[in-house]
Amino acid sequence: MPDRKRKQKPKVSIIGSGRLGTALAVALAGRGYSIGSLVARRAQKARQAASLLDAEVQVLAAKQLRSLSPADVFLITVPDDQIAGVAGALSSLSFTATALHTSGALSAEVLAPLRERGWHIGSVHPLMAVSDAREGDGALRGGYWSVEGDKTTLRLAKTIVSDLSGKSFSIRSEDKPLYHAAAVMAAGNVVALFDVALEMLVQCGLTRKTARSVLLPLIASTIHNLETKDPAQALTGTFARGDVETVKRHLAALKNKDLADALKLYRLLGERSLKLTKKHPQITQILKSV
Ligand SMILES: NC(=O)c1ccc[n+]([C@@H]2O[C@H](COP(=O)([O-])OP(=O)(O)OC[C@H]3O[C@@H](n4cnc5c(N)ncnc54)[C@H](OP(=O)(O)O)[C@@H]3O)[C@@H](O)[C@H]2O)c1
Missing domain, CATH: 3.40.50.720 (NAD(P)-binding Rossmann-like Domain)
Incomplete structure (x- = not known):
């Protein structure tokens, strides 16, 4: 031009x-x-x-x-x-x-x-x-x-x-405050959640650096799933499968290590995952009883 x-x-x-x-x-x-x-x-x-x-x-x-x-x-x-x-x-x-x-x-x-x-x-x-x-x-x-x-x-x-x-x-x-709170959920709060997962892996004996390295490909694969699927279809893992005994083991491990933040988040987000699956009411009861 x-x-x-x-x-x-x-x-x-x-x-x-x-x-x-x-x-x-x-x-x-x-x-x-x-x-x-x-x-x-x-x-x-x-x-x-x-x-x-x-x-x-x-x-x-x-x-x-x-x-x-x-x-x-x-x-x-x-x-x-x-x-x-x-x-x-x-x-x-x-x-x-x-x-x-x-x-x-x-x-x-x-x-x-x-x-x-x-x-x-x-x-x-x-x-x-x-x-x-x-x-x-x-x-x-x-x-x-x-x-x-x-x-x-x-x-x-x-x-x-x-x-x-x-x-x-x-x-x-x-609606801007609500819109912005949604952005915080998808960005800053994801970083905070990642930090909680790091804390848990440090309790398993990994350094924070190694913990970061091993978790990043997992997050990347989750984001990849979200690129093509609705959350209900993208959800994988214990809650999607309805592994009741595994949930009990997770809760016991979190309590055992005194990981209070992780326990609260696990319960709250676990309930949300179960809502997505529309299945496994038994696990919802287990989470509520903690
Ligand atoms: N960072 C992001 O990812 C992002 C994304 C979307 C929107 N935003 C928005 O962008 C805005 C800035 O965020 P940021 O993360 O870039 O913040 P930031 O890194 O803290 O930068 C703020 C800048 O503003 C300057 N400043 C503070 N008060 C001032 C004043 N009265 N007059 C002139 N300059 C002043 C600061 O000067 P000094 O350096 O000298 O303190 C600093 O350079 C916010 O409204 C935020 O919500 C940020």
């Missing part, structure tokens, strides 16, 4: 150059977006993020927000509790733009002070876990993003998402 026909990408500035903010800066720069400013609580953190980019960017600490240069889009990637404060600070600037926050739990309404000043507001939330910002593009590629905002903002948000090789969808704004 001739250059003059190629649509110019908006200039994007990032307020909050932590894990997600930096990954977004790197990913967007790689997709031809110009990055205007990077802001962090501490300027040094923003400078670190800027060092990952090829181009010159304005680097600011949070308390210097008054010096922020204009841009087309401001991505607000600060911790959830800081978003309202950042919106308040941006609303005192002399220009208007589009502001998108990246919280999964908060609706775009937290940016209302900006809308009152003539800004377009919305949110874009990647259903991806970014723990290392330097992965940039790689950490976000292929993920689903929930997008929210007025018509113009939604169009822009969807373009950004598709430029990052993501897919957009929308939910009702009032």
